[in-house]
Amino acid sequence: MTRKDKYDVVVIGAGPGGLAAAIAAKQNGAEDVLLIERDQELGGILQQCIHNGFGLEIFGQDLPGPSYAQRFIDDTLACGVEPLLDTMVLDITSQRRIFATGRHSGFVDIRARAIVLAMGCRERTRAQIRIPGTRPAGVYTAGTAQRWVNVEGYMPGSRFVVLGSGDIGMIMARRLTLEGAKVERVVEVMPFLTGLTRNYVQCLMDYDIPLHLSHTVKRVIGNQRVEAVETVRVDEKWAPIPGSEEIIPCDTLLLSVGLIPENELSKKAGVLIDGLTGGPFVDDTFETNVPGIFAAGNVVHVYDLVDWVSEAGRQAGISAAKFATRIRRRETGLVPLRVGDNVRYVVPHQVNRESLAEAPVRLQLRVKTPIESPVWVEVRNRDHLVLRKGELYARPGEIITVEIPIKAYDQVQLADELTLAVVKR
């Protein structure tokens, strides 16, 4: 296939968000859709997620990562999306010009009518959480270890301590145990679990791996290879409690201390980033502040379930196709969404007043602190309740989803802002 120099829609990143976006763009009127992926195959990080737990929301099936990805890869290729593999995007401009490079694709310089950013996220590192000590081999992010074990077939250590109760860390604790390694413990600086409860049950409890909440790693020990780590209990302000130090012999420290949306490219195009989510400000069509540049998936905010990433990608793909084929909705302005009680952030950041004429609008939020009893998730237009949804609990590790129903159209037309809150029932 010869590459064109102009495309209706270019999607950057072929993980779950990008695949869904490319398919949706193609199916909604975009003629030429290019999907650029830096790796040598489609699917993104799903290809190394060989555990199950994917697809319950979208397919009603419990699939491993590669199987989940393959369904989208098959659709992508069948519907005529043009993949460009092993190619790294170097730069994008606000005029939607894209520069990329690849070993086989050479230097790429193309224009797009619309762009979907789907670069996903990266893992927070040792420097970002500032663990003192030496710098030996054996300090890896959980995702790097996952690639080694599941894709390359190598063990990065024999005796592990995992810092952080994020999902990848817990899943890797189980995976490494199954491969004959000893996982000494998982330590978490927060007084609560930061990943999904189901992963705690299935990955730690079932394998007798201890979880130490309100603990952190104070120091890495060893010059060539990790020889031990020093853990310590912390108070509510994360300050180490003297006397609670423990030296844990191990050869590897795995870090599962959070994910950061990967937006260095977005910034080059002038896309504005929300400091709370680490991702672009988007409206309910997933358009950023730069016209014609859309963003979806973990590049916008870090999701808990891949199904939601695919769903966001689909939405962004539809929006990009509409933009590229010049189908515009009636401009009636945007209603900003505000965070109220116990809400850390909400995505999207604003809602088109006219969107409810077509379909309900989905809002996704994370809470600041856990509430282990039934809660109300409320959306208010000043004092008027627009929507109230019950949940059995609210935990920072799990995203809460609510939908503004079509019947709220009139209220949203009149609102100058909507506020979200999560309160005890």
Next chain:
Amino acid sequence: MKTVDIIIIGGGVVGCMIARALSRFALHVLLIEKEDDIGTGATSANSAIVHAGYDPVTGTLKAKMNVAGNAMWDSLSGELGFEFERRGDYVVAVGKEELALLDGLQTQGQNNGVPGMHFISADEMRLREPNLSPHVSGALWAPTGGICDPFMLTVAAAENAVHNGVSLLTGTRFEDFIFDQRRIVGVKTNRGDFACRWVVNAAGLYADEVMHKAGVRPEFKICPRRGEYSVLDRAEIQINNVLFPVPSEKGKGILVTTTVHGNTIVGPNSQWVDDKEDRSVTGDGMAEIWSGAQKLIPSLTSRFSIAVFAGLRACGNAPCQTPGVKHNHDFVIEIPAEVQGLVNLGGIESPGLTSAPAIARRVVDLLQDAGEKLAVKRGWDPIREPRPHFRRLPREEQIKLIKADPRYGRVICRCEMVTEGEIIAEIHAPIPALTYDAIKRRTWLGTGRCLGSFDMPRVVDLIAHELGVPPEAVSKKGPGSEFLVRKTKEWEVPA
């Protein structure tokens, strides 16, 4: 026993610069380095600044070497093809008391022979660096200050030396001297004995141990002084200047500076440590450098930090030999009277990097003064061609490079945009980079905001492939630091 003319102990920036200076002459020179790569000590962890020379006490060897060395950097960078920018530096005063101290510093600089220094007003200073603290009261400007890539200078100097006939042995540890009465006639190493006529002690942190084995300066002691640093994400903040605080008794203080890689770095603090290998980073140290940095640039926050590191200064205790000058940490660069056949260096802490070319020249002079007939070699080539760095090239050059070699089109390190072509070029370079850290120091891969979590498996794979070894044999920094322990599935379920 293998015989050479001169053995240099230590492949840091000083040892490699001496090797290059000696490569000009018809001599057989052998450079030995205990680590698996050159430049892994103080050379690889410092502020990367070419100092103007106002800081050392007038009359010290440090002051002389600093100013003389500083003047040599332009031609050095041109010949050896490494990054060097003579962008000047500032000593920034905060408050009235500090302002008064700038005069003394300027006078000292002028006495040392530093050209072009002058005072900059607080208002002008804030125009030049808008992020500066509102309490800044003025600054001293030294136009000859600069920034560089110290590690690539070292690699370039060593490559040029090897190109001109110097032999380099890494993984080779000095153990003792071989004497013929009071004359040194060789050295013992973990890889056998070598005969020679001269030995140059450029052992950095271990210079005291080496000279003691020769019976020289038994009172001399290197006390490692650790300096911790933090590297900031260039997408978050870019300070475009070299900013020193007003120096105190403790030293030059916590500076905020840009680097040739475009990152801002802050540091170093200064802490005596017992262990010559203790390059660990501490929580207290980090707090210290952040509060120091915020004194100059209040908007700096540790949230911008993408990496931390620590280096060790090889701080000596040699008194200055100039009569009337009180300074107890001067450089030692001498041919001592106690033995024959030793060129002895010690206490080469800051400004050692800046001084390195002048130190190398002085070593040549000392040898000549000692009666060594140094004949310039025919065909000596001062030029070392740099290898391309994809990220630094203009777009047209990038396109050309990829056309010529498609491996330069595949990006392996996403944050620093380092390509497969660059990595493979370093693995097969005249001084091959055989470990992850060796490639990192040469290409700057893995230094960005993901700290190598993306490139690491890919680089391990590339090294294994290029060297024809299994991935389990690939290490971060030599034996004992392998990344991987075994294949999956290859284990026995305990009974």
